Amino acid sequence: MVNIAVLGFGVVGSGVVELCESNADKISAAAGNDVYVKYILDLRDFPDSPYKDRIVKDFEVILNDPEVSLIVECLGGSHPAYDFSLAALKKGKSVVSSNKETVAKFGHELLKTARENGVYYLFEASVGGGTPVIRPLSKCLAANRVEEVCGILNGTTNYILTMMNKYSESFATALASAQEKGYAERDPSDDINGVDTCRKICILTDIVTGKFCDPAKVDTTGITAIRPEDVKTVEKWGGAIKLLGRCTLVGDKYAVMVSPFVVSADRMIASVDNVFNAVAFKCDAAGDVTLCGRGAGKLPTASAMVSDVIDAVSGKAYRADWSTPEESREDDFVSPDDVADRFLIAFDNGADALARVNAEFGEVRVIDDATALYVMTEQITGADAKKHIANLEKLGLKSQTALRVLL
Amino acid sequence: MVNIAVLGFGVVGSGVVELCESNADKISAAAGNDVYVKYILDLRDFPDSPYKDRIVKDFEVILNDPEVSLIVECLGGSHPAYDFSLAALKKGKSVVSSNKETVAKFGHELLKTARENGVYYLFEASVGGGTPVIRPLSKCLAANRVEEVCGILNGTTNYILTMMNKYSESFATALASAQEKGYAERDPSDDINGVDTCRKICILTDIVTGKFCDPAKVDTTGITAIRPEDVKTVEKWGGAIKLLGRCTLVGDKYAVMVSPFVVSADRMIASVDNVFNAVAFKCDAAGDVTLCGRGAGKLPTASAMVSDVIDAVSGKAYRADWSTPEESREDDFVSPDDVADRFLIAFDNGADALARVNAEFGEVRVIDDATALYVMTEQITGADAKKHIANLEKLGLKSQTALRVLL
Numbered sequence: 001m002v003n004i005a006v007l008g009f010g011v012v013g014s015g016v017v018e019l020c021e022s023n024a025d026k027i028s029a030a031a032g033n034d035v036y037v038k039y040i041l042d043l044r045d046f047p048d049s050p051y052k053d054r055i056v057k058d059f060e061v062i063l064n065d066p067e068v069s070l071i072v073e074c075l076g077g078s079h080p081a082y083d084f085s086l087a088a089l090k091k092g093k094s095v096v097s098s099n100k101e102t103v104a105k106f107g108h109e110l111l112k113t114a115r116e117n118g119v120y121y122l123f124e125a126s127v128g129g130g131t132p133v134i135r136p137l138s139k140c141l142a143a144n145r146v147e148e149v150c151g152i153l154n155g156t157t158n159y160i161l162t163m164m165n166k167y168s169e170s171f172a173t174a175l176a177s178a179q180e181k182g183y184a185e186r187d188p189s190d191d192i193n194g195v196d197t198c199r200k201i202c203i204l205t206d207i208v209t210g211k212f213c214d215p216a217k218v219d220t221t222g223i224t225a226i227r228p229e230d231v232k233t234v235e236k237w238g239g240a241i242k243l244l245g246r247c248t249l250v251g252d253k254y255a256v257m258v259s260p261f262v263v264s265a266d267r268m269i270a271s272v273d274n275v276f277n278a279v280a281f282k283c284d285a286a287g288d289v290t291l292c293g294r295g296a297g298k299l300p301t302a303s304a305m306v307s308d309v310i311d312a313v314s315g316k317a318y319r320a321d322w323s324t325p326e327e328s329r330e331d332d333f334v335s336p337d338d339v340a341d342r343f344l345i346a347f348d349n350g351a352d353a354l355a356r357v358n359a360e361f362g363e364v365r366v367i368d369d370a371t372a373l374y375v376m377t378e379q380i381t382g383a384d385a386k387k388h389i390a391n392l393e394k395l396g397l398k399s400q401t402a403l404r405v406l407l
Numbered sequence: 408m409v410n411i412a413v414l415g416f417g418v419v420g421s422g423v424v425e426l427c428e429s430n431a432d433k434i435s436a437a438a439g440n441d442v443y444v445k446y447i448l449d450l451r452d453f454p455d456s457p458y459k460d461r462i463v464k465d466f467e468v469i470l471n472d473p474e475v476s477l478i479v480e481c482l483g484g485s486h487p488a489y490d491f492s493l494a495a496l497k498k499g500k501s502v503v504s505s506n507k508e509t510v511a512k513f514g515h516e517l518l519k520t521a522r523e524n525g526v527y528y529l530f531e532a533s534v535g536g537g538t539p540v541i542r543p544l545s546k547c548l549a550a551n552r553v554e555e556v557c558g559i560l561n562g563t564t565n566y567i568l569t570m571m572n573k574y575s576e577s578f579a580t581a582l583a584s585a586q587e588k589g590y591a592e593r594d595p596s597d598d599i600n601g602v603d604t605c606r607k608i609c610i611l612t613d614i615v616t617g618k619f620c621d622p623a624k625v626d627t628t629g630i631t632a633i634r635p636e637d638v639k640t641v642e643k644w645g646g647a648i649k650l651l652g653r654c655t656l657v658g659d660k661y662a663v664m665v666s667p668f669v670v671s672a673d674r675m676i677a678s679v680d681n682v683f684n685a686v687a688f689k690c691d692a693a694g695d696v697t698l699c700g701r702g703a704g705k706l707p708t709a710s711a712m713v714s715d716v717i718d719a720v721s722g723k724a725y726r727a728d729w730s731t732p733e734e735s736r737e738d739d740f741v742s743p744d745d746v747a748d749r750f751l752i753a754f755d756n757g758a759d760a761l762a763r764v765n766a767e768f769g770e771v772r773v774i775d776d777a778t779a780l781y782v783m784t785e786q787i788t789g790a791d792a793k794k795h796i797a798n799l800e801k802l803g804l805k806s807q808t809a810l811r812v813l814l
Contacts, residue, residue, distance in 0.1 A: 019692050023550050030549040124547065130693035132539070132547035139546075140531065140539035142437035143430055143713035268699055271678050276695075285426050285710035286537035288683075289700040292675055293693060303692035306550035316723045 002031070002313050004070040005039040005062040007084060009046060009055065012098055012125075013074035015302030017051055027306060031313040038068055059084055063091055070312055072305055073097040082106045089113040089121060096308040098125035098301050104199040104215050107206060108324045120317045122308035127153065127200045128277045130300025131293030135307075137207055137281065138318045144283035146208045149247040150261075150406065153200040155275035155295040156184045156191040157223050157243045161260075162273040164231045165240060171226060183275055193222035194243060194258040201245025204279070205256050206322040208247060211332045213256055214325065219336050220258040230346065230401050233368045239264045240271075241403065250334050257336040262344045262405040268292075337383035342405040345389065346372040348398045356397050360388045372400055408441040409720050411477040412469040414491060416449040416462065419505055419532075420481035422709030424458055434713060438720040445475055466491055470498055477719055479712055480504040489513045496520040496528060503715040505532035505708050511606035511622050514613060515731045527724045529715035534560065534607045535684045537707025538700030542714075544614055544688065545725045551690035553615045556654040557668075557813065560607040562682035562702040563591045563598040564630050564650045568667075569680040571638045572647060578633060590682055600629035601650060601665040608652025611686070612663050613729040615654060618739045620663055621732065626743050627665040637753065637808050640775045641669050644751075647677045648810065657741050664743040669751045669812040675699075744790040749812040752796065753779040755805045763804050767795045779807055
């Protein structure tokens with residue numbers, strides 16, 4: 001029997017404990033050993049929980065119990081998650097985490113410590129929740145050069161954009177509805193500003209490139225400026241606005257960005273709605289691979305964490321590895337300004353607006369001119385898009401929205 | 408360095424050889440060892456191939472070379488694929504296969520032989536081609552009870568159905584176009600009759616249930632009877648006709664079937680078109696997980712096979728295991744007759760047709776009555792659907808089409 005400890009008895013932690021009990025037979029068969037939750041770390045009391053006898057408040061109890069060989073970290077935030085994880089790895093205990101903030105910031109160090117101590121640091125649940133993403137990328141696509149990763153990585157914002165599309169709601173109304181349904185936190189800033197998506201695309205980028213991608217350095221735009229008219233125009237054109245984390249090959253380096261995109265209906269991820277997550281990989285051999293599932297929630301996240309527990313117990317887990325911040329160089333990544341796409345841009349309407357836009361951009365395609373002049377450009381770099389928009393602004397023609405397009 | 412041999416230098420075999428060369432750095436890093444293709448087995452000569460010096464015609468050369476520790480079998484068909492695989496496993500060589508016929512029929516025995524000899528029998532490429540399916544199912548979803556598997560598992564038929572939908576083509580025209588594009592063989596019977604899909608859903612069922620699912624015993628209907636008017640009616644209703652392999656939990660046993668289904672547009676797999684494959688899993692913890700990618704083709708299939716090579720070389724592969732035909736019992740599986748779904752049925756039009764249908768089925772919903780009377784039933788078992796259709800037939804009301812509906 002393998003004894004494990006679960007850190008944090010919130011939504012995800014309690015899901016892990018429940019799943020270990022309800023599907024014990026499947027887990028034991030897959031791991032080749034019984035898995036028993038010996039401790040649950042939480043500062044709160046749970047007098048009515050059937051697991052109340054296993055709850056401890058002092059991490060040292062877990063750390064110093066040699067019977068505990070693996071820790072499931074469901075704490076969220078960097079501290080004490082990072083500190084507890086590091087201490088556990090140094091004591092020769094494997095760590096399984098769903099904590100994207102800790103993985104994105106400190107994954108390199110925790111992975112190194114795990115290797116040095118002959119144990120695992122695993123984090124399938126940190127990206128895509130219950131959607132298999134990290135293992136398919138690391139294992140199934142291991143023979144491929146990945147040319148692009150585009151991910152709907154945050155269920156809250158995908159739900160908001162879906163509501164804006166389906167019911168023509170404003171951003172504020174859709175956010176309120178997401179909060180009411182429990183899909184958004186009371187403070188939703190990390191979701192709606194793209195910070196959560198940024199952490200997740202950084203983790204995928206770390207794996208794809210082997211280089212530390214610092215979340216603090218990634219161009220990140222959230223969805224707060226998206227308007228119902230933008231959503232409607234894109235739907236009429238034949239697509240959907242999705243908040244994407246994107247890592248894309250330009251020459252022999254990658255550019256990383258987080259931003260709302262116009263996604264053509266021809267792409268599978270355009271039809272991934274509500275709280276679902278999806279990641280589309282473009283690979284040199286496998287071609288296009290899309291993975292879709294529940295990005296959050298108690299049991300989906302627990303499912304991914306327990307799959308890591310099984311891999312660790314059976315000794316068949318994958319060891320990711322990427323550079324440390326100290327090994328990083330300024331030019332490890334290129335800027336999104338170097339990435340060429342079509343852009344959908346809304347300009348203020350006006351008698352000569354189209355003529356002026358065409359004069360600046362070269363020929364553009366008019367998508368709609370009811371509420372504003374929506375045009376689609378040819379493929380141009382981010383730098384050129386910015387330059388043309390600024391030039392028109394100087395001439396008095398204001399832009400309202402500018403979004404990259406994935407055809 | 409690990410020496411491997413590739414059996415068969417056709418489309419897939421040559422893809423494996425090319426990929427091992429073009430992405431040698433990635434493969435070596437992931438496997439922790441260089442992988443070298445020492446032999447290629449083929450009866451033909453390839454005087455212009457850069458690999459001509461590695462081609463051998465006698466399998467014994469490979470079998471008796473102790474330097475060869477792994478064999479990549481790209482032969483297709485059961486023989487000699489099965490015989491060569493068995494011989495290699497007995498000699499302590501791991502085998503990687505894309506051969507769904509051999510895996511579906513003889514997988515149980517080859518897996519057992521691999522275990523007995525401390526080597527691997529791996530077959531990620533046998534289902535979904537370049538789409539990650541078997542590893543995500545076996546590893547990522549290992550903590551789940553899988554309640555349903557629905558897969559678009561054959562690119563040829565998906566292409567044909569897509570053409571029928573997009574261009575209102577007849578089955579025959581769409582098949583001819585698939586053959587012209589190289590998406591269908593000159594003898595397409597295994598594809599269009601559902602035999603290929605059947606082998607693949609059997610493999611997934613073997614993994615999900617741990618029980619040998621005999622392809623010869625699975626209710627299998629192909630797409631040859633699908634008419635353009637059926638496709639159009641379903642599109643107008645809001646969905647698509649897809650040939651699915653389906654394994655679904657009924658009580659505590661599974662039913663397996665291969666048939667064209669009406670798939671509601673709300674399901675992701677409804678929008679998986681052309682030669683793409685997709686598998687949707689419904690799981691008790693992870694919820695709905697959908698995996699989509701290229702189901703065939705040189706490099707996508709090679710990508711999946713090389714991912715198995717990497718797993719075998721690094722010793723971290725998953726060992727599937729299911730019962731042998733001898734251990735199987737008649738009641739391991741239940742009949743599709745026991746599975747309840749809504750049905751879309753087309754009846755001959757006629758003055759009192761709807762009244763007679765309602766009298767027999769209870770209230771049905773009329774979907775269309777232009778070319779025929781298309782109705783959708785409530786949820787009824789396959790047995791009840793057959794019974795009602797037969798009763799109406801006896802009364803002189805003929806049915807033209809009857810398809811299960813996935814809402």
